[in-house]
Amino acid sequence: MSVAKNIQDFLAQHVPNNVKLVAVSKTKPTADIMDAYEGGYKVFGENKVQELVDKYEELPKDIEWHMIGHMQSNKVKYIAPFVHLIHGVDKFKLLKVINKEGKKNDRVVNCLLQFHIAEEETKFGLDLDEAHQMLNSEAYKELTHVNIMGVMGMATFTEDEEKVRKEFKKLNAIFSELKENYFTEKQDFNQISMGMSNDYKIAIEEGATMIRIGSLLFGPRNYQ
Numbered sequence: 001m002s003v004a005k006n007i008q009d010f011l012a013q014h015v016p017n018n019v020k021l022v023a024v025s026k027t028k029p030t031a032d033i034m035d036a037y038e039g040g041y042k043v044f045g046e047n048k049v050q051e052l053v054d055k056y057e058e059l060p061k062d063i064e065w066h067m068i069g070h071m072q073s074n075k076v077k078y079i080a081p082f083v084h085l086i087h088g089v090d091k092f093k094l095l096k097v098i099n100k101e102g103k104k105n106d107r108v109v110n111c112l113l114q115f116h117i118a119e120e121e122t123k124f125g126l127d128l129d130e131a132h133q134m135l136n137s138e139a140y141k142e143l144t145h146v147n148i149m150g151v152m153g154m155a156t157f158t159e160d161e162e163k164v165r166k167e168f169k170k171l172n173a174i175f176s177e178l179k180e181n182y183f184t185e186k187q188d189f190n191q192i193s194m195g196m197s198n199d200y201k202i203a204i205e206e207g208a209t210m211i212r213i214g215s216l217l218f219g220p221r222n223y224q
């Protein structure tokens with residue numbers, strides 16, 4: 001199996017030009033990533049800090065790494081020097097730590113605010129009230145080394161397409177509301193990260209600007 005070929009075909013057949021594909025390489029060997037890289041693809045997502053750091057160290061340095069999983073504050077320091085985008089900011093405390101680590105590394109760290117849109121309790125994320133509290137606070141206005149570029153969410157894992165669509169619509173509405181109330185002047189608050197292998201078509205229809213695709217490109221995983 002060629003991951004490079006899978007990515008090329010997937011891009012050509014399913015991904016509009018204005019949507020960015022994050023190839024989710026979690027649990028997969030670096031050889032698979034190198035196959036994609038040699039085919040010209042350089043945007044990868046991981047969901048565990050240790051695995052992300054190990055792969056970063058081993059692989060070419062012009063890869064754009066996305067941290068898509070749940071983040072613990074005490075691990076931000078390991079990825080702050082190089083990560084391209086942290087998708088899962090689900091607490092103000094985490095954002096403050098990212099800011100601190102960004103400062104230490106003299107770089108502004110790109111982030112998305114993760115919202116809880118699914119039915120399952122297990123999925124992480126802010127709700128709108130928490131986001132408002134954060135964005136209205138003085139402490140937020142003092143953050144100099146984070147760049148909030150939009151929102152991220154995960155739909156309920158279900159066959160019920162209407163339910164998934166409703167959840168993606170909700171994330172899109174949250175994005176618009178935040179854009180209007182907090183980020184009107186900020187041109188690069190423009191990202192909606194939603195959609196995985198099983199629901200990316202609906203996500204694109206509902207306005208995703210980034211999709212995170214793993215198993216369709218790399219084959220099934222044995223574990224999460």
Ligand SMILES: *Cc1c(COP(=O)(O)O)cnc(C)c1O
Nearest residue numbers: 024047068196197212213214215
């Ligand atoms: C694993 C993962 C994906 C990709 O999942 P697939 O179903 O393999 O496409 C996307 N987003 C997050 C947050 C993930 O953890």
